[in-house]
Amino acid sequence: MKRKRFLGSLLGSPLLAAAAFQDDQTPKSGILGENDWRIPSYLKPGDTIGITCPAGYMTVAEIQPAVQVLKSWGFNLRIGRTVGERDFIFGGTDGERISDMQQMLDDPSIQAIMCARGGYGIVRIIDQLDFRKFVEKPKWIIGFSDITVIHAHLNHNYRIASIHSKMCNSFPEHPELAEKGQWESILSIRLALTGRRIEYPVSFDASNRRGTGLGILAGGNLKTIETLAGTGSDLRTEGMILFLEDLGEYLYNIDRMFYNLKRTGKLDKLGGLLIGAFRVKPDDPGDEFGRSVYNIVMEQVADYKYPVCFNFPVGHVKENYALKCGVQHELNINSDRVIFREAL
Amino acid sequence: MSNTIPPFLKSGDTIGIVCPAGYMAAERIVPCVNTLKSWGFRIKIGKTVGGISSNYFSGTDTERLEDLQEMLDDKDVSAIIFGRGGYGLSRIIDLISFKKFRKYPKWILGYSDISLLHAHIYANYEIATAHGPMAGAFLDLVPGDPYIESIRELLSGKKMRYSCNPHLFNRNGEAEGVLMGGNLTLMAHVLDGPSEFKTRGLLLFIEDIGEYLYNIDRMLHQLERAGKFQKPAAVIVGSFTDLKDTERPFGKNAYEIIRDILSAYEYPVCYGFPVGHVKENFALKCGVEHRLKIEKDGVLLEEVNS
Numbered sequence: 041m042k043r044k045r046f047l048g049s050l051l052g053s054p055l056l057a058a059a060a061f062q063d064d065q066t067p068k069s070g071i072l073g074e075n076d077w078r079i080p081s082y083l084k085p086g087d088t089i090g091i092t093c094p095a096g097y098m099t100v101a102e103i104q105p106a107v108q109v110l111k112s113w114g115f116n117l118r119i120g121r122t123v124g125e126r127d128f129i130f131g132g133t134d135g136e137r138i139s140d141m142q143q144m145l146d147d148p149s150i151q152a153i154m155c156a157r158g159g160y161g162i163v164r165i166i167d168q169l170d171f172r173k174f175v176e177k178p179k180w181i182i183g184f185s186d187i188t189v190i191h192a193h194l195n196h197n198y199r200i201a202s203i204h205s206k207m208c209n210s211f212p213e214h215p216e217l218a219e220k221g222q223w224e225s226i227l228s229i230r231l232a233l234t235g236r237r238i239e240y241p242v243s244f245d246a247s248n249r250r251g252t253g254l255g256i257l258a259g260g261n262l263k264t265i266e267t268l269a270g271t272g273s274d275l276r277t278e279g280m281i282l283f284l285e286d287l288g289e290y291l292y293n294i295d296r297m298f299y300n301l302k303r304t305g306k307l308d309k310l311g312g313l314l315i316g317a318f319r320v321k322p323d324d325p326g327d328e329f330g331r332s333v334y335n336i337v338m339e340q341v342a343d344y345k346y347p348v349c350f351n352f353p354v355g356h357v358k359e360n361y362a363l364k365c366g367v368q369h370e371l372n373i374n375s376d377r378v379i380f381r382e383a384l
Numbered sequence: 385m386s387n388t389i390p391p392f393l394k395s396g397d398t399i400g401i402v403c404p405a406g407y408m409a410a411e412r413i414v415p416c417v418n419t420l421k422s423w424g425f426r427i428k429i430g431k432t433v434g435g436i437s438s439n440y441f442s443g444t445d446t447e448r449l450e451d452l453q454e455m456l457d458d459k460d461v462s463a464i465i466f467g468r469g470g471y472g473l474s475r476i477i478d479l480i481s482f483k484k485f486r487k488y489p490k491w492i493l494g495y496s497d498i499s500l501l502h503a504h505i506y507a508n509y510e511i512a513t514a515h516g517p518m519a520g521a522f523l524d525l526v527p528g529d530p531y532i533e534s535i536r537e538l539l540s541g542k543k544m545r546y547s548c549n550p551h552l553f554n555r556n557g558e559a560e561g562v563l564m565g566g567n568l569t570l571m572a573h574v575l576d577g578p579s580e581f582k583t584r585g586l587l588l589f590i591e592d593i594g595e596y597l598y599n600i601d602r603m604l605h606q607l608e609r610a611g612k613f614q615k616p617a618a619v620i621v622g623s624f625t626d627l628k629d630t631e632r633p634f635g636k637n638a639y640e641i642i643r644d645i646l647s648a649y650e651y652p653v654c655y656g657f658p659v660g661h662v663k664e665n666f667a668l669k670c671g672v673e674h675r676l677k678i679e680k681d682g683v684l685l686e687e688v689n690s
Contacts, residue, residue, distance in 0.1 A: 128636075160601070164605060271575075272609060303474075303578060
């Protein structure tokens with residue numbers, strides 16, 4: 041039944057021909073060409089951004105700093121009904137979250153959807169969302185952490201670009217007091233949404249592995265990516281530049297997650313690897329894992345040649361720049377600097 | 385599907401003990417060794433038991449791999465019992481050679497992280513394995529403990545038969561199929577990789593420990609979205625212990641989460657089966673045909689006579 045729905049949702053899309061050859065519900069693709077991806081229309085002042093809570097809850101008061109900033113950029117806002125709703129950890133029941141998101145996906149007067157926050161909850165509703173209208177006329181979906189599920193879902197099924205960035209819960213109440221990196225990360229959302237070419241200052245890390253790479257950008261929260269394996273939202277990484285971040289996990293668990301990426305074939309054909317912030321849960325005394333995130337990553341990529349960048353400004357930290365998933369980027373790491381930018 | 389059943393053990397046969405994952409001090413396996421000896425078995429202790437490791441693991445990847453490989457390949461070892469789980473098999477599973485093991489299968493007993501080995505062997509080689517208590521479980525042994533006793537019964541080839549109390553959430557019914565399953569985290573971990581197994585027709589059992597409730601929900605949705613709950617013959621829910629919750633409560637306990645997800649199906653489901661990270665943890669023959677009866681008075685799981 042799921043399979044039928046999956047195929048049905050692809051009708052009329054260029055993916056159908058490829059999907060027809062797959063006998064499994066989790067098709068593995070060949071190398072994706074740049075032209076296979078679609079980029080939603082960039083926003084102009086006067087366009088409308090919808091705000092919804094597809095995962096964790098958030099109050100109307102809590103989104104005000106984001107509302108002020110987005111308005112100051114010249115955008116109109118549509119606040120979804122799930123903002124201020126609460127069903128335990130969720131921003132409303134599954135049904136409420138589906139209906140709010142669905143309305144925003146379908147409404148032609150909304151040009152972008154910013155998820156208010158992450159948390160947990162999208163895998164509970166993603167298969168009930170109907171992306172047909174969205175696929176006909178793509179719009180930007182913005183968020184990270186649990187929103188990785190949506191980025192991966194678009195990557196797996198529709199090849200439509202989306203924005204991995206801070207959400208409403210990260211907008212500072214007093215922008216003038218915000219740290220430079222934090223505020224620049226917020227400003228980068230505007231740049232990404234309005235079509236500016238992405239190019240970020242990446243601080244040099246001596247642990248980097250040098251090299252150059254070119255590829256569609258894909259990635260997000262490591263734990264979330266691991267728990268999409270085998271599903272209809274499984275992240276495709278072949279030929280891509282993969283970025284990863286996580287927080288609150290033990291090192292042994294991060295190690296296991298990297299083995300999951302390896303054993304599901306997600307690390308062997310990358311154009312490059314960007315390691316963002318990993319806010320690790322400290323080892324329990326007596327159970328010292330004995331390896332750092334750097335060790336864990338380098339063990340996994342030792343057999344490959346692609347460039348690896350550490351300390352990339354993405355993750356649950358202040359510096360978390362907006363990234364365009366599904367858009368071609370270039371990565372150039374040499375002996376003293378890193379260049380990461382959208383390909384022309 | 386008919387899986388290969390390793391030969392059962394006779395008095396005088398040798399059981400190997402290794403630690404392929406987390407570290408375990410040598411003295412902690414002594415009660416296990418004594419009990420196995422009292423059952424008439426000889427014991428071979430691997431180098432990874434109480435090794436010189438100073439970190440999380442019982443040894444380097446190479447040491448753990450070599451120790452396990454030696455036990456798998458040694459024709460004088462008729463069964464392998466793991467010292468403990470933890471984490472670590474993922475790091476070496478793809479380096480293990482099962483060539484000799486396939487030719488001369490032997491019983492492999494463990495759970496938790498060892499679920500990966502059960503899944504890998506079942507998925508790739510169709511050889512039965514044993515899911516059950518490991519060396520650490522012998523530490524507070526009281527005479528006649530039925531869970532430890534079930535190890536002896538399993539290894540010696542007795543037809544297995546287990547019963548447990550009814551549970552309010554049970555979906556009564558009868559089902560027959562191959563018994564298979566293990567730790568939920570590991571079952572999610574193997575999806576789409578070389579150790580993933582098909583669940584169609586199985587009596588599928590799950591258990592877990594120490595996870596956040598939302599993460600239990602997430603993993604169950606992953607398995608559901610991967611189709612793993614669509615066609616088992618039945619689901620056997622073991623213990624979900626030491627679970628953690630977020631500051632704002634998830635609002636459901638593990639069994640309620642599972643019941644919600646399985647409500648889309650009609651096959652029998654029982655809860656509270658004695659398998660998991662608790663003392664009540666029967667040795668189960670994975671890959672072997674069983675019959676499950678869930679009735680209002682209780683649950684019976686028994687091996688089908690072939």
